[in-house]
Amino acid sequence: MDLTLSSLPKIGPASIKKLANLNITTSLDLLYHLPFRYLDFSKITTIDNLSENDFVTIQGQIIDFQNIYTRFGKNLQKAIIKDKTGVITAIWFNSPFLSKSLTIGQTISLAGQVNLYQHKFSLFTPYIGNSTGKIIPIYHETKGLSSSWFRNIFSLNLLKLISSISDPLPVDIQKKYQLLSLPLALKNIHQPQNQSLLDQAINRLSLNEILSLQVTSKFIKEKQQASSVHRQLKSVKLPLNSLPFSLTNSQHQVISEVLSDLVKSSPANRLIQGDVGSGKTVVALAAAYFVQKNRQLSILMAPTDILANQHYLTAKKLFPKLKISLLTSSHQDQIPQTGLLISTHAVIYHQKKLPPVSLLIIDEQHKFGVLQRSFLNHQANPPHLLTMTATPIPRSIGLTVLKHLDLSYLDTIPQNRPIIKSFLVPPSKEKDCFQWLSNHLQTTKQQGFVVCPFIEESENLESVKAATTTYENLKIVLPDLKIALIHGKTKTEDRQKILADFAKNKINLLVTTPIIEVGIDYPNATVMIIQSADRFGLAQLHQLRGRVGRSQLQSYCYFFSATKNQPAINRLKYLINHHSGLEIATYDLQTRGPGEIFSLIQHGFPSLKLASINQTNLINQADQLINDISLSYPNYDFHQLTANSTQLDRISN
Helix, strand or coil: CCCCHHHCCCCCHHHHHHHHCCCCCCHHHHHCCCCCEEEECCCECCHHHCCCCCEEEEEEEEEEEEEEECCCCCEEEEEEEEECCEEEEEEEECCCCHHHHCCCCCEEEEEEEEEEECCEEEEECCEEHHHCCCEEEECCCECCECHHHHHHHHHHHHHHHHHCCCCCCCHHHHHHCCCCCHHHHHHHHHCCCCHHHHHHHHHHHHHHHHHHHHHHHHHHHHHHHHCCCCCCCCCCCCCHHHCCCCCCHHHHHHHHHHHHHHCCCCCCEEEEEECCCCCHHHHHHHHHHHHHHCCCEEEEECCCHHHHHHHHHHHHHHCCCCCEEEECCCCECCCCCCEEEEECHHHHHHHHHCCCEEEEEEECHHHCCCCCCHHHCCCCCCCEEEEEECCCCCHHHHHHCCCCCEEEEECCCCCCCCCCEEEEECHHHHHHHHHHHHHHHHHHCCEEEEECCECCCCCCCCCCCEHHHHHHHHHHHCCCCCEEECCCCCCHHHHHHHHHHHHCCCCCEEEECHHHCCCCCCCCEEEEEECCHHHCCHHHHHHHHCCCCCCCCCCEEEEECCCCCHHHHHHHHHHHHCCCHHHHHHHHHHHHCCCCHHHHCCCCCCCCCCCCCCCHHHHHHHHHHHHHHHHHCCCCCHHHHCCCCCHHHHCCC
């Protein structure tokens, strides 16, 4: 597309600067700034047929209009509209100019949501005239650029914007799958003529997003297979029988899959997905020990000092013959030539000092704000890549979309671990819960956590608990317990000492923030209290709950919440009754939308604006469509199906 933003009517230098706040810098970006929801005002409704919360269009005569000024210096505009079935009130705020355009006796159309005002149906700030009787797109906004501004821009420029768009799908493929053409889909996504065409437009553009993911994944895989590793490793036997516990069947299976990767000549790219507590770390350490037996170096990257130190201690305990070095902001061992280097982001700043790396392991990879392997791009031969995540990924997604990854699933939790008993605690019961906590910890000599969303209190969110305030209060309320506090601002040396004391059971209760979401593994910790639990996502709550229940001791998790929001309460109740990460993620997906799950797997992937990863039918359709094109068009250039032509150049290998 040759159009520039500055060449489009009504878009000047000021607007271009504001558009950049939404990452819109080209005309193509503008065209793909898609509505995130719609208001359906396409049906004219009589006043006697209204229901609360409906989005409606009404037509009637203005029988009264008032410009009302309040004693606080503000004003509102109030009109009474009558049709043949009844009357309704329309109210606008701070719009005195309406008194010049709305007059008594005038017949108008209004569109808006029906609300109750003084026990009567009313329309607040309804759309007037041209916006009525239509399906209205709503866009993500920035200061100075409202949804109305975008609708106006598209009314002026949409035909020009889509005129140079060609459809990458062959016409016979479009007909076979009953798809709108791409230009027609883009027209109806911004200016839907009716609900049927809007649905078809959403389906076509959603399919495009899935196709872009699949094709991008395909090219990454081809690029990987064209590379070769620094040194091909040989099969060696690992002392897995000497571990202090028995591996689960799925751990044995996944270790076998990883070791099969490591003896290949081309770099592997495997994702291990396992629920909280499924034992991903021991799989990674076994792979690192395999690499050491081949006299090569592995790197295990963790997102926090806490998690890196935890891995360091775990590795020393499970594999005492593994040569381990630690590199964090506060601890810098000499970089080894062989063995395992456990590090945080700190290793990125030492990349030029690194010898050839045979295996890169990334734990909780979604916590990193960098491309997965970019810091090793200086190596002529890329390493094998092993990533680990607790984010549940359905097998159907992995098989059809994430083609560049080999997927392994740890679907078994170690035996003899009781299910964590979970409870939703209202404010009236919090005091009793803390008293029970004190008695329980003193009686059993076990330990607990109290997690708060914030470090300090917020003036804007007074009801949300803060760690510092909670810590000070609990020291008074629970004087018989030894209580400590850590958060993101705690000095590293202080944090390490507190965690070391906690490991030695010198501390009964640790008050903290979500900093402990990963990397905390204390078998004696059996109680988790999460303050203002409605402020967290379900996946994060599941992770936090997983910081207890890591032994054969019965563990407990209490979700404190003062929310009156019923959907939030329903989400917490679901979490209480379910403990499978996959079930929780599926429910979260259905109630909150897909988010950016693919960014957890490979930073740089095209994002999903319309499609969802739970649309397995759409994903399977895209997979079949690619196969059909491959068979019918052997010379087809699949690059044109990616999000844009430079997508592949930006993606980490």
